[in-house]
Amino acid sequence: MTGAAAQQPETQRTSSRVFFAGQWCHFAGASMMGVLFPWILAQKLNLGADLVGLGQMLVQVPMLLILFGGATADGQHLPSYLARLQLMLTVPALALAAATASGALTFEIAVLCGxxxxxxxxxxxxxxxxLIADVTPPGTAITLMVAAATSAMFAGQMTGFAIAAAASYTGLLPLLFIQIVLLAGSAILTSRVAPHAGPSRADTRAKPRRSIGQLLKDIREGLTIVAAHERLRTLTLLVSLASLANNAAFIVGLPLLVRDVYRGGSLEQAILFVAFMVGTTLSTGYLSRRKPIDQQGRTMMILFLNGAIVFACIHLGPPFWVTALLILSWGLTAGVGMVMSRSMIQAAAPPLVRGRVLSVFQMAQMLGSPIGALLLGLIIHALGILNALLVVPIWIVLLWGGFSLFTPIWRFHRLEEHANPAPAPQPGSGIAALAPPGEERREIG
Incomplete structure (x- = not known):
């Protein structure tokens, strides 16, 4: 083995560590707003449930641009591209800090920054x-890298939530300064990631910047690929419909539960958020260290029901510490479901259009958030927080029954997955050559 060849695995491991460190910083900084924004609306500005739901809806809507984000990501040198975006995230944080310092913070300004x-x-x-696929060494199962990346994400989110818990005691300004430092640090670390050579990124620097028309064409291709592939279509539809209740319960239900039932502030809100993240971090960390699960669809559907159990219990109005434990258990099962769905999507997506396919899946994860946030806010305003939360288990049970009866999701096994499972198509081969392999790719188990 030559010296260069011997150094390559170590270089790849170092690059992966830098990537995970950058992701930790990014999610620590970005997730602080997950506590601060609802705290600003519900506590600092003391708005009603309808306006809290409206505010959360408005800040969720732009995430539907994720399809453009995926189409733009394909063909980019991802480390430098992602680093620039992470640095741009400091701008709204600076604007929010300026509004807070000048005493001009209002609902409109908070929503605009969001x-x-x-x-x-x-x-x-x-x-x-x-970029996860690009820092995955050849021959390494994507499930392991997705689980490790998810663990880094949730560890960062727990850190951000823990820091933001002090909002009721320190005020916004010190916390916004910490957020800006973390986001800038993530940009520096991400810019130093060195992706390994692979068919999905081998020619990224040679590609010209694409027009809006080309981006729209890329988006249509991503939607076409997902719609034509049974596995991609089923998983994308499930997470889209589930997000109507799950995401709304997290971003609207929990903050209002803390304020209206437990009479708490940023600390209690952060405790519930951290409890969820502790659960997801434990489960994803465990999955990253064990042999990949073969019966992925079956595992995902069994654990999906836990969300219904959790919110049915919260509807009864238990003590705060019981609610925190229930949210912890929700996080444990949600973490497994996230890894299962993401790894199945990663394994089925063709490398050259992976960004587009992932953006469709990510948009599906967020598609229900704006509508769900607004509807749950209105339901809470009309029925009260505890009665409104009963909507969540009802919706989960309906989805579970529908997908069990009318889709093959219970039969989804683990695909033989690696970072680059398929060769790049020949130039001019068209969308047919990019169509993802169906269930004919060998399944494990």
Whole structure:
């Protein structure tokens, strides 16, 4: 083995560590707003449930631009591209800090800063997920890298939530300064990631910048690929419909539960958020260290029901510590479901259009958030928080029954997955050559 060949595995491992460190910084900084934004609306500005739901809806809508984000990510040198986006995230944080310092913070300004953050985030997420494949050493199962990346994400989110828990005691300004430092640090680390050579990125520097028309064509191709592939279509539809209740319960239900039932502030809100992230981090960390699960669809559907159990129990109004434990258990099963769905999507997506396919899947994860946030806010305003949360288990049970009866999701096994499972198509071969392999790719188990 030559000296260069001997150094290559170590270089790849170092690049992966830098990537994970950058992701930790990014999610630590970005997730602080997950506590601060609802705290600003529900606590600092003391708005009603309808306006809290409206505000959360407005900041979720721009994430639907994620399709453009995925189409833009394909063909980019991802480390430098992602680093620029992460640096741009400091701008709305600076604007929010300026409004807070001048005493001009209002519902409109808070929402505007949240909307700008969401617009940038719509381009960050598909680039980040595409980069996971690029830092995965050849021959390494993507399930393991997705689980490790998910663990880094949730560890960062837990850190951000823990820092933001002090909002009721320190005020916004010190926390916004910490957020800006973390986001800038993530940009520096990401810019130093060195992706390994592979068919999905071998010619990225040679590709010209694409027009809006070309981006729209890329988006249509991504939607076509997902719609034509049974596995991609089923998983994308499930996460889209599930997000109507799950995402709304997290971003609207929990903050209002803390305020209206437990009479708490940013600390109690952060405790529930951290409890969820502890659960997801534990489960994804465990999955990253064990042999990949073969019966992925079956595992995902069994654990999906836990969300219904959790919110049916919360509807009864238990003590706060019981609610925190219930949210922890929700996080444990949600983490497994996230890894299962992401790894199945990663394995089935063809490398050259992976960014587009992932952006469709990510958009599906967020598609229900704006509608769900608004509807849940209105339902809470009309029925009260505890009665409104009963909508969540009802919706989950309906989805579980429908997908069990009318889709083959229970039969989805683990694909033989590696970072680059398929060769690049020949130039001019068209969309047919990019169509993802169906279930004919060998399944394990």
């Amino acid at each position: 909307v700008v953050t969401s617009i940038i985030g719509a381009f960050v997420l598909p680039a980040r997920d595409s």
